[in-house]
């Protein structure tokens with residue numbers, strides 16, 4: 001399938017806050033490479049991207065499946081460069097999801113674009129984008145924001161469980177998108193949201209809540225040592241997921257969510 005022009009690093013650097021782009025035709029994982037090279041990065045933010053990942057990683061033990069035509073990349077940055085207070089760093093994953101949601105909404109109108117806590121983006125009832133934020137113990141001041149966005153990829157050859165849960169922007173709009181344009185909009189939106197986060201965390205959380213995929217739904221959250229079931233009430237000021245169980249309101253800070 002023809003998926004539009006490849007990424008032009010010069011254009012990305014001219015039009016966004018990214019200082020340097022390294023784009024591979026094939027790599028194991030952009031996040032893995034970024035984490036292994038943190039000490040070599042001088043001028044941030046840096047972007048590492050790939051047309052194809054052979055070992056793309058998702059949250060937990062998951063892998064990231066993306067046929068050709070998707071966008072898979074990592075942005076490496078220092079939250080302090082955006083005056084993001086340390087106590088707000090745990091909210092970063094919510095903010096990144098919000099930024100991507102806003103960018104996707106400029107291209108997709110046929111389905112609602114919503115946010116599934118903590119940082120998946122959904123088109124209608126299916127996942128269009130996943131985010132994996134990582135850091136390394138020796139470089140706690142830097143974060144690697146890995147983004148897998150289904151732009152023009154098809155899931156025809158994908159394993160069954162992925163085919164029924166994933167969707168691409170092109171699959172919804174029945175048209176191909178210029179991946180460079182999409183990438184630039186995602187990066188512009190990311191910069192804007194991070195700048196807003198310096199002063200207006202509460203506003204961003206309010207905005208996040210208005211697009212929450214889970215609010216009002218009955219869900220199950222698998223934590224490491226237990227599973228909690230209840231009705232989702234949204235998120236609180238610290239980004240915790242609020243779950244009304246039979247006994248009380250639970251605040252959850254991590255876990256994998258399944259709709260019931």
Ligand code: BTN
Nearest residue numbers: 029031056057058059130146148
């Ligand atoms: C998830 O939904 O579980 C997160 C998926 C994150 C995938 C992206 S693709 C670019 C970057 N490199 C990786 O190996 N993973 C992230």
